[in-house]
Amino acid sequence: MPATTIDGKKISKDIQTEIKQQVADFVAAGHAPPKLVAVLVGQDPASQVYVRNKERACKRAGIDSALIQMDATTTTQQLLELVDQLNHDATVSGILVQLPLPSGIDSQRVLDAISALKDVDAFHPENVGLLSQGRPRFLPCTPFGIVHILKRSGITTAGKSICIIGRSDIVGKPMALMLAQKDSPLGADMANATVTLCHSRTKNLAEICASADIVIAAIGKPEFVTADMLKPGAVVIDVGINRTDQGLVGDVDFEAAAEVASQITPVPGGVGPLTVTILLENTLKAAQLNQ
Ligand code: NAD
Numbered sequence: 001m002p003a004t005t006i007d008g009k010k011i012s013k014d015i016q017t018e019i020k021q022q023v024a025d026f027v028a029a030g031h032a033p034p035k036l037v038a039v040l041v042g043q044d045p046a047s048q049v050y051v052r053n054k055e056r057a058c059k060r061a062g063i064d065s066a067l068i069q070m071d072a073t074t075t076t077q078q079l080l081e082l083v084d085q086l087n088h089d090a091t092v093s094g095i096l097v098q099l100p101l102p103s104g105i106d107s108q109r110v111l112d113a114i115s116a117l118k119d120v121d122a123f124h125p126e127n128v129g130l131l132s133q134g135r136p137r138f139l140p141c142t143p144f145g146i147v148h149i150l151k152r153s154g155i156t157t158a159g160k161s162i163c164i165i166g167r168s169d170i171v172g173k174p175m176a177l178m179l180a181q182k183d184s185p186l187g188a189d190m191a192n193a194t195v196t197l198c199h200s201r202t203k204n205l206a207e208i209c210a211s212a213d214i215v216i217a218a219i220g221k222p223e224f225v226t227a228d229m230l231k232p233g234a235v236v237i238d239v240g241i242n243r244t245d246q247g248l249v250g251d252v253d254f255e256a257a258a259e260v261a262s263q264i265t266p267v268p269g270g271v272g273p274l275t276v277t278i279l280l281e282n283t284l285k286a287a288q289l290n291q
Helices: 008-027 045-061 074-089 107-113 123-131 141-152 172-180 206-210 272-289
Strands: 037-040 064-070 095-096 161-165 194-198 214-217 235-238 243-244 247-249
Touching: 008 045, 008 141, 008 272, 037 074, 037 161, 037 247, 037 272, 045 272, 064 074, 074 095, 074 107, 095 272, 123 172, 141 172, 141 235, 141 272, 161 172, 161 206, 172 194, 194 206
Parallel strands: 037 064, 037 095, 161 194, 161 214, 214 235
Antiparallel strands: 243 247
């Protein structure tokens, strides 16, 4: 029986409506609206689209936003000075430095310089440390978006075996940490999984994948996960965004996988919309923390 396709756009819209109300309540309580400042260095077209989407989503939720566009020749020092200024600006709730930065810039130094209380992407070592200790402050946008998708699709993770493919600091690694914890902000049934974190050096990846109740693919290789790598009835979450001649394609062979899985996210329209939504959630949280 073909899988149910999970509608990430609808889930995202529902959560954004809830955030809009929470922002309105925050403002009604006498606070200034939360404000997100995005810093974009250079002219990368994909980054420009992402930043514009984030600005539009902020506006819909009643969150103020500002874009600081910097020249591609900006130095690490200039960027550090800007971040310092934003850290000390009481009107700024959250700071987002759009990645990737031009190759001449020390990205790690810049990200580490963002105040941990304004770190809405949750990349700061302090926030990563808090997550690993099971007492998160901000949760990284894409992995936390996936937990929301699962919850709103009626899928729990406690006691399930979950195969995550990809160990990036942005998706795979924090995803593994979140799902293996004893608890989650969305409830203990959205944590407590038995997680296997697979990567480019994993042996028997297909076998591990085929034994999992939930497969989360964050690899960046078009249609890497094939139907024969899935247990019948598995839930499949496709994080991949690959630009091909056929348009945007995920890391999962969607058509074939949908014949085996019980529920599956499409690309586009699956995980992607949630990433922006959690950024809004984190910006509101930052505004509350920075009171
Ligand atoms: P990354 O390039 O930082 O990491 C890729 C990971 O895949 C690595 O850990 C690597 O070990 C693993 N990998 C590579 N080849 C492999 C193989 N043959 N077998 C097993 N593992 C292999 O990627 P990332 O930043 O995590 O992004 C992954 C994908 O997700 C990309 O397509 C990216 O565009 C997409 N993405 C989407 C969103 C979203 O909002 N939907 C957010 C972030 C990333």
